[in-house]
Each structure stands twice: as C-alpha cells, then as structure tokens.
Amino acid sequence: MTSAETPTPRKRPVQARSAITVDAILTAAAHILEGEGMEGYTTNAIAARAGVSIGSLYQYFPNKEAITAALVLADAERLYEGLQAASDASAGAPFLSRLEALLDVVIAHQMDRPALARMIDMEERRLAHDPALQAVHEAGFALVRQELQQSGLSLPFGLEACTVDVFAIVLGICDTAGERGETDGDSLKARIRHAVLSYLGGRPS
Amino acid sequence: MTSAETPTPRKRPVQARSAITVDAILTAAAHILEGEGMEGYTTNAIAARAGVSIGSLYQYFPNKEAITAALVLADAERLYEGLQAASDASAGAPFLSRLEALLDVVIAHQMDRPALARMIDMEERRLAHDPALQAVHEAGFALVRQELQQSGLSLPFGLEACTVDVFAIVLGICDTAGERGETDGDSLKARIRHAVLSYLGGRPS
DNA sequence: GATAAATATGAGCTATTGCTCGTATTTTGA
DNA sequence: TCAAAATACGAGCAATAGCTCATATTTATC
Numbered sequence: 001m002t003s004a005e006t007p008t009p010r011k012r013p014v015q016a017r018s019a020i021t022v023d024a025i026l027t028a029a030a031h032i033l034e035g036e037g038m039e040g041y042t043t044n045a046i047a048a049r050a051g052v053s054i055g056s057l058y059q060y061f062p063n064k065e066a067i068t069a070a071l072v073l074a075d076a077e078r079l080y081e082g083l084q085a086a087s088d089a090s091a092g093a094p095f096l097s098r099l100e101a102l103l104d105v106v107i108a109h110q111m112d113r114p115a116l117a118r119m120i121d122m123e124e125r126r127l128a129h130d131p132a133l134q135a136v137h138e139a140g141f142a143l144v145r146q147e148l149q150q151s152g153l154s155l156p157f158g159l160e161a162c163t164v165d166v167f168a169i170v171l172g173i174c175d176t177a178g179e180r181g182e183t184d185g186d187s188l189k190a191r192i193r194h195a196v197l198s199y200l201g202g203r204p205s
Numbered sequence: 206m207t208s209a210e211t212p213t214p215r216k217r218p219v220q221a222r223s224a225i226t227v228d229a230i231l232t233a234a235a236h237i238l239e240g241e242g243m244e245g246y247t248t249n250a251i252a253a254r255a256g257v258s259i260g261s262l263y264q265y266f267p268n269k270e271a272i273t274a275a276l277v278l279a280d281a282e283r284l285y286e287g288l289q290a291a292s293d294a295s296a297g298a299p300f301l302s303r304l305e306a307l308l309d310v311v312i313a314h315q316m317d318r319p320a321l322a323r324m325i326d327m328e329e330r331r332l333a334h335d336p337a338l339q340a341v342h343e344a345g346f347a348l349v350r351q352e353l354q355q356s357g358l359s360l361p362f363g364l365e366a367c368t369v370d371v372f373a374i375v376l377g378i379c380d381t382a383g384e385r386g387e388t389d390g391d392s393l394k395a396r397i398r399h400a401v402l403s404y405l406g407g408r409p410s
Numbered sequence: 411g412a413t414a415a416a417t418a419t420g421a422g423c424t425a426t427t428g429c430t431c432g433t434a435t436t437t438t439g440a
Numbered sequence: 441t442c443a444a445a446a447t448a449c450g451a452g453c454a455a456t457a458g459c460t461c462a463t464a465t466t467t468a469t470c
Contacts, residue, residue, distance in 0.1 A: 011416085015467070018417060038331075042457060053419045058459060122330055126243075128384060156399055164385065165378055165396055172377015173370055179333060180369065191370055194361055198403035216446085220437070223447060248428060258449045263429060 010062050022060050024050040026074065029067050033123075034116035043067070068123050069130055075120050076136040079109050083143055095151040099196065102147070103170070103189050110174045111185050118178050141167070153200050162200065169195050215267050227265050229255040231279065234272050238328075239321035248272070273328050274335055280325050281341040284314050288348055300356040304401065307352070308375070308394050315379045316390050323383050346372070358405050367405065374400050 013019045028050035032041050043064050047054040061067050082105040090101040110117050127133055145163045148155065155162045173192050182188060218224045233255035237246050248269050252259040266272050287310040295306040315322050332338055350368045353360065360367045378397050387393060 013417090015416065017466085021417080043459075044457070054459080055420065055461085056418050059417070064458065122327065125327055125384070157396060161392070161396060164381060165400060168377040168381035169374050169400060172373040172380070175377070176369060176373035179330070187366070191362060191366060195370060195374060195400070195404050198406075199400050201403070218447090220446065222436085226447080247426085259429080260431085260450065261448050264447070269428065 011059050013060060018060070021050075021052055021056055024052055025057055025060070025067065026070060028052075029071055030116060033071070033119045034113060037119065065127075069127055069133070072120055072124050072127055073130070073133055073136065075117075076124070076133060076140075079105070080136050080140050080143070082109065083140060087143060087147065095147075095153070095202065096197075098147060100189075100193065102144075103192055103196075106170060106174060107185050107189050107192070110178055110188075111183070114178050114181075118175070121175055121178075148200070151200070151202075153202055156199070156201055165199065166196055169199060216264050218265060223265070226255075226257055226261055229257055230262055230265070230272065231276060233257075234276055235321055238276070238324045239318060242324065270332075274332055274338070277325055277329050277332055278335070278337055278341065280322075281329070281338060281345075284310070285341050285345050285348070287314065288345060292348060292352065300352075300358070300407065301402075303352060305394075305398065307349075308397055308401075311375060311379060312390050312394050312397070315383055315393075316388070319383050319386075323380070326380055326383075353405070356405070356407075358407055361404070361406055370404065371401055374404060 011018075013022055025046060029041070029046045032045055032049055043057060044054055046067065047057045050057070057067075061070070083102055086101040086105045087098065090098045093101075124133070141163055144166060145159060148159060148162055148166070157165070170192055173188070173195060177188050216223075218227050230251060234246070234251045237250055237254055248262060249259055251272065252262045255262070262272075266275070288307055291306040291310045292303065295303045298306075329338070346368055349371060350364060353364060353367055353371070362370070375397055378393070378400060382393050
C-alpha cells in the first residue's frame with residue numbers, strides 16, 4: 001500500500017519488517033471494525049489481532065485516532081484512484097458510458113465489504129476535518145466536476161451545486177442500501193443511474 | 206415533551222419535579238452534543254449541565270446509551286410528527302404542493318440547529334437497530350409510501366425502492382448540506398425538490 | 411565481529427468515566 | 441402530623457482502555 005496510509009507516523013518505517021508491521025496493524029484494525037464494530041475496536045485488540053505488541057503499534061501511530069484516520073484515508077484514496085482509472089479508461093466515450101463506469105467503481109467499492117464500508121463511512125464523517133482526507137475528497141469533487149463540465153449537459157443548477165448534489169445522491173442511496181443490507185448491485189446501479197441522470201436532465205433509463 | 210422521550214427509564218417519573226429533571230437531562234445532553242460533540246458528552250457533564258446530581262440521572266436512565274437513544278428518538282418523532290401534520294394539512298392538494306410541504310418540514314428540521322442535527326444523525330446510524338427508533342422510521346416510510354401511491358405518478362421502480370430512494374436522496378442532500386455548512390434553505394429546497402421530482406418522473410421545476 | 415540504529419516487547423501506569431449505593435430531603439396521602 | 445414513597449444527592453468504586461518506557465532483539469553498516 002502507499003505511504004499515504006500512515007499519516008503522522010511517530011516513526012517512519014524504513015526497514016521491510018516495519019512496513020509489514022504497519023500493514024498488519026491496519027489490516028487488523030479493518031477486520032475488527034468490520035467484524036465487531038466500535039465496541040471491540042481498541043488499540044490492545046488491534047495489536048493482538050495484528051500479532052504485534054502494543055508497543056510496536058504506538059511506535060508508528062501517535063494515537064488510536066491516527067489508525068482510524070489512516071484506515072479512512074486509505075479507503076478514500078482507493079475509491080478515488082478507482083474513479084480516476086475509470087475516468088481515464090472511458091476517455092472520449094459518451095457521457096452515459098462514463099457515468100456508468102464511475103458508478104461501477106462506487107458500487108463495487110460499496111458491495112465489496114459492506115460492513116466495513118459502513119463503519120468507515122461513519123468514521124469518515126467524524127474525521128471530516130482531517131486535511132489529508134479533505135484533500136482526497138476535493139480531488140474526487142474535482143473529478144466529478146470536470147466530468148459534468150465536459151458532459152455538455154445544461155445543468156439544472158450551478159456547477160458546484162450539481163457536483164455536491166450528485167455526490168450526495170450517489171452516496172446517500174449507496175449508504176442507505178448498505179444499511180438495509182441490499183445485495184443486488186444491478187438494481188442499485190440502475191436506481192442511482194436513474195437518480196443522477198434525471199437530476200442532471202439527461203434522458204434517464 | 207411526550208413520554209416517548211424516556212425509553213427504558215429505570216424509574217417512571219410520577220411527580221412533576223422528576224419530569225422536570227428528566228427534561229433537564231435531555232436538554233443538557235442535546236446542548237453538550239451540539240456544542241462540544243462526543244468528546245464532552247459524558248454522563249457527569251450532562252448531569253452537571255442539567256443542574257442535577259449524577260445519581261438522579263441514573264435514576265431515570267439505566268445507562269448513558271439510553272440518554273442518547275431518548276434524544277435520537279425524540280428528534281425522529283418530532284420530524285415524523287411534523288411530516289404527518291404537513292401531510293394532513295395539505296390533504297387534497299396536488300402532489301407538488303404536498304411534496305413541498307413535506308420538504309419544508311425536513312429542511313426546517315435540518316436548518317433549525319444544524320450542529321445538533323448532524324450529531325444526532327451520526328448517533329442515529331449507530332442506534333439504527335433500536336426497535337423504538339425503527340418503528341418511527343417505518344412510520345415515516347409508510348407516510349412517504351402512501352404519498353407516492355396517491356401521487357398518480359408512474360414510478361420508475363417498485364414502490365418500496367422508490368420510497369427508500371426518495372428518503373436516501375432527501376437525507377443525503379440534507380446531510381451533505383449540513384456538513385458543508387450551507388445556510389440557504391431556499392436553494393437547498395429547490396435542489397431537493399428537483400432531485401426528487403426528476404427521480405419520480407414528475408416534471409421538475 | 412562489533413557498533414549503532416531500527417524495531418519489537420509487554421507489564422503496568424494513569425486517567426477517564428460509567429455507574430453504585432448509602433444517605434438526605436421533599437412530597438404525598440391519610 | 442406523620443409515615444411511607446418518591447426524589448435528590450455526590451463521594452467514590454470498578455473497570456476499561458489509551459498509552460509509556462525500560463529492556464530485549466534484529467538488522468544494517470563498516
């Protein structure tokens with residue numbers, strides 16, 4: 001994984017084994033969050049599950065919050081990179097195709113590990129003021145903004161408002177689906193596509 | 206406030222003064238949540254702010270979670286009652302008017318105390334499995350479901366899916382607006398109305 | 411092989427905080 | 441008026457969990 005997953009590390013891991021340790025910690029944290037929620041999410045439990053001593057954990061993370069922040073940031077980055085890749089891959093294609101490509105990424109991201117996605121989503125709200133996280137969010141915004149600009153559609157509101165709302169609609173429907181335990185990705189995609197397209201004024205379905 | 210705000214009370218308040226105590230506790234809890242977030246949200250702080258001893262607090266709430274649950278439930282009930290009232294008041298009116306009446310309630314609820322709304326929203330996700338809360342949610346669903354049924358619109362998806370999505374769209378845009386600190390209720394309403402109407406296939410703005 | 415730097419360890423400290431319980435005060439009802 | 445019930449009080453217990461630090465081990469460097 002990239003170095004961005006370890007923000008504010010107390011010590012920069014330089015040897016290979018320490019990188020493995022950091023990775024094990026983040027993986028363990030994710031598994032606990034996914035399987036037990038916030039109740040079991042303690043630094044001691046994370047260290048134990050990672051097969052690492054609590055001392056080692058605090059050698060690379062200044063506090064518990066930093067672990068969560070790293071987890072959330074890595075997740076946001078993965079999503080953004082997926083969107084970027086989809087955007088690049090569908091360059092030149094008509095807007096509808098490009099939108100579908102982006103939705104596929106978002107939905108795959110949601111459907112992959114729904115329980116984890118839900119927990120990370122909740123933590124993401126709590127850590128919304130983290131500058132590194134905000135930067136990734138802004139990058140995602142920029143991507144969608146550009147997509148809308150190039151779509152040639154006559155937008156119902158200002159570019160910024162439409163960008164914000166498209167995000168809100170997509171994430172809103174996705175999160176709700178996650179909370180309700182929906183598993184049908186195709187249905188989800190069809191509904192989100194319809195919601196976004198009709199909002200933008202493009203011919204839906 | 207109604208008795209529904211005190212679920213699972215350790216002791217049912219029967220005298221007037223104890224009702225005041227319970228009310229003071231809930232009010233204090235809301236104020237702390239609104240002003241300091243989860244960091245300052247401790248039972249001792251709540252009791253202190255309420256001008257009540259910690260012992261009194263635990264005479265009416267079995268644990269801290271019950272206070273939060275009562276807060277969230279009261280909020281959800283207030284919203285639902287507002288929707289119900291708006292629905293009743295606009296009986297017989299065309300769908301667009303009725304939708305606007307409902308949106309006014311939602312937006313007023315969001316704009317009234319945005320910081321508190323945001324915190325309650327977060328806790329609401331965490332407590333999503335609370336039966337009493339689920340019941341209120343279901344009541345809200347039923348209201349919107351009926352509204353859609355009576356609209357005469359030919360829905361783009363099944364009634365249930367449309368109900369869920371309308372909720373998700375409205376709350377998604379609202380929450381995002383709250384997080385971004387938006388203060389223009391009119392703009393918000395226009396966008397949400399557009400999003401919902403276009404999703405449903407009714408002629409937007 | 412020797413020295414230093416990096417990494418790993420985990421017992422236990424510290425601080426917080428949810429919560430209890432014995433007691434005091436107020437209200438009710440007869 | 442007085443006993444019983446309801447309410448209020450708050451010092452302090454108990455448990456948890458974040459985190460430190462002195463020490464041990466491994467790796468890199470020369």
